[in-house]
Amino acid sequence: LRRALEDGSPLPITLDPARPGLGVVQSGARLADLTTLIMARGYDAPPLGALLHESLSAVREDWDLVIIDTPPGDRGLVEAAFSVAEGVVIVSKTDERSFDGVTVTAERFQAVHQSTNPDVQLLGLALFDIESQAVKIEREARAELEQMLQGLAFEQAVFKARIRHASGAAQDVRKRGKLVHELENEVARAHRERFARIKAGEESTFHASNMDGLAGDYASLAQEILGRLSALTQTEEEDA
Numbered sequence: 001l002r003r004a005l006e007d008g009s010p011l012p013i014t015l016d017p018a019r020p021g022l023g024v025v026q027s028g029a030r031l032a033d034l035t036t037l038i039m040a041r042g043y044d045a046p047p048l049g050a051l052l053h054e055s056l057s058a059v060r061e062d063w064d065l066v067i068i069d070t071p072p073g074d075r076g077l078v079e080a081a082f083s084v085a086e087g088v089v090i091v092s093k094t095d096e097r098s099f100d101g102v103t104v105t106a107e108r109f110q111a112v113h114q115s116t117n118p119d120v121q122l123l124g125l126a127l128f129d130i131e132s133q134a135v136k137i138e139r140e141a142r143a144e145l146e147q148m149l150q151g152l153a154f155e156q157a158v159f160k161a162r163i164r165h166a167s168g169a170a171q172d173v174r175k176r177g178k179l180v181h182e183l184e185n186e187v188a189r190a191h192r193e194r195f196a197r198i199k200a201g202e203e204s205t206f207h208a209s210n211m212d213g214l215a216g217d218y219a220s221l222a223q224e225i226l227g228r229l230s231a232l233t234q235t236e237e238e239d240a
Contacts, residue, residue, distance in 0.1 A: 002028040002034050009045065010055035023063070035076030048076055049083035049116060056084055074102055075108060082112040087123040087229050094127065094141035106152060122152045123228045126221055128163035140160070156157070161220035169214050181215040188212070189205065 013023040068081045092098045149157035
């Protein structure tokens with residue numbers, strides 16, 4: 001990704017052999033140096049957003065959907081992504097520190113919306129790592145976030161769907177390199193066989209005992225995001 005963005009060459013897409021129809025542009029720690037490199041070229045050099053637009057445009061027609069996942073702290077990368085995006089999704093937990101991050105991201109979104117990309121829209125905010133018993137905390141967080149994002153997003157800024165807290169599942173997906181829905185059946189089978197494993201003196205192969213609800217959380221959130229993106233695209237076509 002860094003090499004492509006240095007000169008605006010086509011994004012180098014690696015096809016995922018395990019997931020038909022999915023391609024990935026690989027990144028790494030050195031990407032953080034890109035903003036400094038672009039600045040060192042001087043004021044006459046193309047900005048990072050323009051280079052990203054050039055790299056993306058070369059491959060955009062081959063894909064139905066492009067998702068850019070940015071580190072929240074790098075302003076240059078975040079604003080470059082916003083400058084080429086149709087829709088933006090912010091993620092947050094329910095604590096005050098996360099709210100500070102939402103404020104910063106919203107300010108960057110608004111700056112790009114008012115300058116380089118007036119067509120970009122804030123699709124909404126997704127809550128994650130939500131404790132199942134923290135009903136009041138979630139309700140208060142939703143109200144505060146709605147107030148913070150008033151006027152920037154859809155009528156209801158915070159998505160109805162949210163991702164529940166599941167530390168065991170988080171460890172399992174990272175350790176095995178699979179997504180929640182891909183591990184769902186394996187975890188269920190391992191849970192059914194747990195007594196046989198205990199009797200044989202074997203340890204459990206998973207930290208999580210059930211991923212049904214978590215997989216449903218992700219499916220619901222994806223459906224809601226795609227629904228808003230579809231509505232956004234339809235409105236743009238009608239206006240055209």
